[in-house]
Amino acid sequence: MLACRGVRGAITVEKNTRDSILGATHELLTKIITANDIRQCDVASAIFTTTRDLTAEYPAIAARALGWKEVPLLCGHEMDVPDGLEKCARILIHWNTDKTAEEIVHVYLKGARSLRPDLADAQAMMSTRQIDQIHE
Secondary structure: OOEEEEEEEEEEOOOOOHHHHHHHHHHHHHHHHHHHOOOHHHEEEEEEEEOOOOOOOOOOHHHHHOOOOOOOEEEEEOOOOOOOOOOEEEEEEEEEEOOOHHHOOOEEEHHHHHHOHHHHHHHHOOOHHHHHHHHO
């Protein structure tokens, strides 16, 4: 049965520059796509957010560069929480799939692994082959 599932991911960005924001977002997005075998035609929409210290570029431009021309995209800023993770970009993809919620692979990279250590640990338990595919 086809359902719309949320696929989450986050990555920390080295610095507030266009290249850093787009490079990190591209890395995160491609690893999410690879880990879940997502086809663009099955993506309903995607929301990209950044912490307020990342303002040099819209992270959704990385999705457009991957060919996501027909996918509705939205960018926004996260809440400014005291002691929150700095320089962080997040993605929420709404994906039409027959996979169950338990089969979805959420991806947290670099410093953002601290946001969801339970998911980071699950990623670490993936087979070597799957991890190699995600990191290519």
